[in-house]
Amino acid sequence: MPSLTTMTWREVRAAADAGGIALCPIGSQEQHAEALPMGTDTMLATACVDRALDLLGAADPQVVRAPALPFGHSPHHLFAAAISLSAPTLSAVLADLLDSLAESGFRRILLVNGHGGNEEIMRLAVKRFALRAEVAVGACSYWSLGESPHHPGHAGEFETSLLLAAHPELVRSPVPRRTPVDPPALFDRPPYPGLTVERHGEWARVGGQTDDPSGADPETGARLLAERATALAEAIRAFHHATAQE
Numbered sequence: 001m002p003s004l005t006t007m008t009w010r011e012v013r014a015a016a017d018a019g020g021i022a023l024c025p026i027g028s029q030e031q032h033a034e035a036l037p038m039g040t041d042t043m044l045a046t047a048c049v050d051r052a053l054d055l056l057g058a059a060d061p062q063v064v065r066a067p068a069l070p071f072g073h074s075p076h077h078l079f080a081a082a083i084s085l086s087a088p089t090l091s092a093v094l095a096d097l098l099d100s101l102a103e104s105g106f107r108r109i110l111l112v113n114g115h116g117g118n119e120e121i122m123r124l125a126v127k128r129f130a131l132r133a134e135v136a137v138g139a140c141s142y143w144s145l146g147e148s149p150h151h152p153g154h155a156g157e158f159e160t161s162l163l164l165a166a167h168p169e170l171v172r173s174p175v176p177r178r179t180p181v182d183p184p185a186l187f188d189r190p191p192y193p194g195l196t197v198e199r200h201g202e203w204a205r206v207g208g209q210t211d212d213p214s215g216a217d218p219e220t221g222a223r224l225l226a227e228r229a230t231a232l233a234e235a236i237r238a239f240h241h242a243t244a245q246e
Contacts, residue, residue: 001053004066012064016105019245020062021236024097025049026122028072028115031080033155033209035175036163038081042070044159045114047166048142051229052236061240064106069097073117079204087121094125102133108243112232113141116152136243138235146231150224153188156211158224165221177214181206 002015004022016022027042037043046068053063074084085093094111101109113122119141126137143152152158156178163171185206186197 001056002062002064004064007064013105015062015064016107018062019108020064020106021108021110021240022066022101022106023049023053023063023110023112023236024066024101025068026072026094026111026113026115026118027068027070028074028082028084028117029070030072030074030077030082030084030115031155031208032159033178033207033213035160035172035213036155037170039070040155040159040163041072041115042068043167043170044162045112045142047162047225048114048228048232049112051225052232055229055233056236060237061244063236066097066101069093072115073121074115076117076203077208080208090118090121091125094122095129098125098129098135098137099133102135107134108136108239110138110236110239111140113139116141116154136239138239140232140235142228142232145228145235148227148231150228153210155209156213157216157220158211160213160216161218161221162225162228163221164216164218165225168218175213175216178207178209178212180212185210
């Protein structure tokens, strides 16, 4: 699939004029406990996007992949290390990104998120943008798509397995076992279904990790990555059919 980085401006305009979809991965730079690198979210979003685009064929929509946005909203990880954008800053960055793509001719844009802290801001950004611009804009987090969504946790078995499949050389070995924390963090296990609870210091108290990564393995990661990529490819097709101009 075409990459915005390697295309000329005329090629970009032609793709936009032909009804192509601009796709933008969004990640973060933040602590991922002892075994995973700071750029885990960006790399996993990118890996899922790239593999999903590989699944698209000649009969599928043209997708132009923008470079991944490597910074997100991560103030809850600054207790260890992170590069975090404030919520208003990330909202403004996404608005500028969407505005730039629309000015470049794209009328269909899809954001694919790799970090939980970005999700609410991203979804609000696309809602606001569609109110003022004549575009169709979609947003998703790669783990939440399809009939079998996942709860990814943070720096635990899900993310570690995925990175063992996508970038095994970046996972520190041996992967340390997480010591259970009692009581569990309220942000991860709320006291009542549907209730969001945040308490000061929770992320530092649990060591920036939601579950034990020591059972992760590359085979599970490969299966999960293939499943997530397939779901994303199907989401791209669905977005195309729902927004195609007659």
